Amino acid sequence: MSIEEGKQYLLDTYAQVPVVFASGEGMYLIAEDGSRYLDFVGGIAVNALGYQDPGLQRAIETVVRRGLLHCSNLYYNSEAIAAAKGLTALAGMERVFFCNSGAEANEAALKLARKFGNLKSPKRSHIISMVDSFHGRTYGAITATGQSKYHANFDPLPTGFSYACFNDLDSVKALVTDKTCAIIVEPIQGEGGIIPADPAFLKGLRDLCDELGMLLIYDEVQTGMGRCGKPFAYQVYGVKPDVLTAAKALAGGIPAGAMMTIGKANTVFQPGDHASTFGGNALACAGINEMVSRLGDESFNEHVRDMGAYLHQKLEALVAKYPTLCAATRGLGLIQGIVLTITPRTVVDACFAKGLLVLSAGSNVLRFVPPLVVGRAEIDAALSIVDEVLEELQ
Ligand SMILES: Cc1ncc(COP(=O)(O)O)c(C=O)c1O
Structure with missing residues (x-):
């Protein structure tokens, strides 16, 4: 199905990103044309178990x-x-x-x-x-x-x-x-x-x-x-x-x-x-x-705490590296954000172009709410894209 048909038949309640998703796998959403997106939106804090959880x-x-x-x-x-x-x-x-x-x-x-x-x-x-x-x-x-x-x-x-x-x-x-x-x-x-x-x-x-x-x-x-x-x-x-x-x-x-x-x-x-x-x-x-x-399995919660701490630490490093674009980090567990000095949409769009899904919160926060099953390698991959984007924007 085309984006044009989406625009014609769906009411304009969302400012939608131009992609049509067809499937999901682990931490990735896959578009109709086969391109893969690392998902740090998780359906806005919905898809806690990622995609295709057995x-x-x-x-x-x-x-x-x-x-x-x-x-x-x-x-x-x-x-x-x-x-x-x-x-x-x-x-x-x-x-x-x-x-x-x-x-x-x-x-x-x-x-x-x-x-x-x-x-x-x-x-x-x-x-x-x-x-x-x-x-x-x-x-x-x-x-x-x-x-x-x-x-x-x-x-x-x-x-x-x-x-x-x-x-x-x-x-x-x-x-x-x-x-x-x-x-x-x-x-x-x-x-x-x-x-x-x-x-x-x-x-x-x-x-x-x-x-x-x-x-x-x-x-x-x-x-x-x-x-x-x-x-x-x-x-x-x-x-x-x-x-x-x-x-x-x-x-x-x-x-x-x-x-x-x-x-x-x-x-x-x-x-x-x-x-x-x-x-x-x-x-x-x-x-x-x-x-x-x-x-109910404590190791699941422990994983969230560990990944949350890891994500937070990496976000702190980005804030330190780009002080003119980033003001602070905020969050707990796997709801984390960077307070930006520029409009978050610029970063969201640039990350999308590089295959990473992130979103904004409030007027100035870049939000990360990945599936709770996220691992270190995916956090590294996501934040290296954000790093690249900030580097280009500074
Ligand atoms: C704290 C909070 N309450 C309520 C809602 C509304 O939930 P829903 O979109 O499922 O109606 C949201 C959605 O973002 C939310 O973040």
């Missing part, structure tokens, strides 16, 4: 052969029960609602938070999120997203949201009223520019929520499922939420989302409150079960 393929094939891809949430299916049990154990949570995407998981969290608040006192529905956050593109999630560029021209947005400064506890406290029911925050702001939370900030939010009876929601759509060197980034911080959302890598590349709860958040939703036709379907849950089993 375990994931087996898990999917088993469900396909059994013939039950979907059976409606009017009934239980065994893959979903196993996924619920395994995922909540992995995440240190207790119950889960399955859906299909990150936005949908956050939408569920926002609805749960408002029901939680309204049950405590009428109209206790105010939600605080952070400036430069990103929570997805549905109306609730986009309103929670603290970036006005995503709001422009989509008025009227739902009311009852306000935006505090990330890592500034006083700015959160200043927004809290007796109508506030929840705070939603990413432990590391991904789309906003790979900005990690200060541990004291998350601890402060936890204490504030406990003191005032509010829910603390972590959006781990990008940082979860092993990306930060533990199954969830909050486990690195050691500060637990009441509600935890996941998607992206949740099912290793099959669309899936999850909103997990613990304690007082467990019983807010009752039958009829919320639903998703495809949520928890057997195919996606087979993918979740495979990811849960892989992340």
Whole structure:
């Protein structure tokens, strides 16, 4: 299929790079013309196991052969029960609602938070999120997203949201009223520019929520499922939420989302409150079960920590080598970035021309979110391309 046909028939919602991918193999995506691209985008932190992972393929094939891809949430299916049990154990949570995407998981969290608040006192529905956050593109999630560029021209947005400064506890406290029911925050702001939370900030939010009876929601759509060197980034911080959302890598590349709860958040939703036709379907849950089993193996998490440290060290070397183009490195595990002094798109495009896929985050960060199975040789290969590109641009 041609790019021209893509341009004609797909709506213009993405600024797409001119390539048509046809297959994947390990750490590489392969275009229709056979050219191979080393993939440090991983479907934007989705394809944690790379391409053609035998375990994931087996898990999917088993469900396909059994013939039950979907059976409606009017009934239980065994893959979903196993996924619920395994995922909540992995995440240190207790119950889960399955859906299909990150936005949908956050939408569920926002609805749960408002029901939680309204049950405590009428109209206790105010939600605080952070400036430069990103929570997805549905109306609730986009309103929670603290970036006005995503709001422009989509008025009227739902009311009852306000935006505090990330890592500034006083700015959160200043927004809290007796109508506030929840705070939603990413432990590391991904789309906003790979900005990690200060541990004291998350601890402060936890204490504030406990003191005032509010829910603390972590959006781990990008940082979860092993990306930060533990199954969830909050486990690195050691500060637990009441509600935890996941998607992206949740099912290793099959669309899936999850909103997990613990304690007082467990019983807010009752039958009829919320639903998703495809949520928890057997195919996606087979993918979740495979990811849960892989992340349950400590050596997998150790590999992410090792490769993350290696990638970080190599990025630091590039920052030192090109001080006029690079200002700093940021990140944790295998979500890493370089803060650039030039527009990231220039570097992204030049890397693409040399067979490397990378992407931007925020206005000035070059982002690296490779499949978690990445090895040293691939990190070396990727960063030698970035090195070449920076050399040419300086
Ligand atoms: C932190 C975070 N939350 C939510 C989303 C939205 O996820 P989805 O595109 O699956 O709706 C994203 C996507 O980038 C994200 O990074």
